[in-house]
Amino acid sequence: MTTALPEDSWLLRIQPQPARVTAAEYEALPEEIARAIEIVDGYVVFCEAPTPDHQTAGRRLANLLERHARRAMARGHGCLTVNNDVDLRLRDIPLLNRSPDVILYRCLDRAAGERLRAEHALLVIEIVSPGSETQDTTDKLGEYARAGIAHYWIARLDNDGVTSIERYALDRATLLYKHLGTFMKDEAGGAPEVTNPIPITIDWDDLLF
Incomplete structure (x- = not known):
């Protein structure tokens, strides 16, 4: 049995996107519009405004990464940059453009207008929000892996800050991520450390709100 929708239903007002957005069209958008959307397979995905806690966590994680990136550069790792919510081009056709919460990448040639692409990215971090669970743990997990991000x-x-960090590393033979483990804030044993993509010590106090 089929039930007709009321004439004032919001469902009847939804209009499909008429055509896929191309890379050239995206790059021509005003910055304030481009910053409010992502493009997945050419289709516009509107980004919800992050909560204050989400923004604070992103800033704390970026500060942590930047401190270790500077140390890595001093030891000969080359020029590294850390950013929040910056455009990351994963694919041109169909266009796939994401804005990771935090990203560590090799420095770009800004004078030449070089665009941030997957081959520059060393580490991408996404912060799970109530409405982003599927995107962050399934969709982006596959997209970043297929794009070759290591x-x-x-x-x-939680209410006090970052409580856990799940770590994945790329298997380049399959272009799938392997789960390396999860750091938990309350685990015994001191601040956890990683060596790749650069040496990083996770000091949980630095990730408090």
Whole structure:
């Protein structure tokens, strides 16, 4: 049995996107519009405004990475940059453009207008929000892996700050991520450390709100 929708139903007002967005069209968008959307397979995905806790966590994680990136550069790792919510081009056709919460990448040639692409990225971090569980743990997990990004972390929060970090490393033979383990804030044993993509010590106090 089929039930007709009321004439004022919001479902009847939904209009399908008429055509896929191309890379050229995306690059021509005003910055304030581009920052509010992501493009997945050419289709616009609107990004919800992050909560204050989400923004704070992103800033704390970026500060942590930047401190270790500077140390890595001093030891000969080359030029590294850390950013929040910056455009990351994963694919041109169909266009796939994401804005990771935090990203560590090799420095770009800004004078030449070089665009941030997957081959520059060393580590991407996404912070799970109530409405982003599927995107962060399934969709982006597959997209970042297929794009060849070597390391992916998923951070989770509570009212006090970052509580856990799931770590994934790329298997280049299959272009799938392997789960390396999960750091938990309350685990015994001191601040956890990683050596790749650069040496990083996770000091949980630095990730408090």
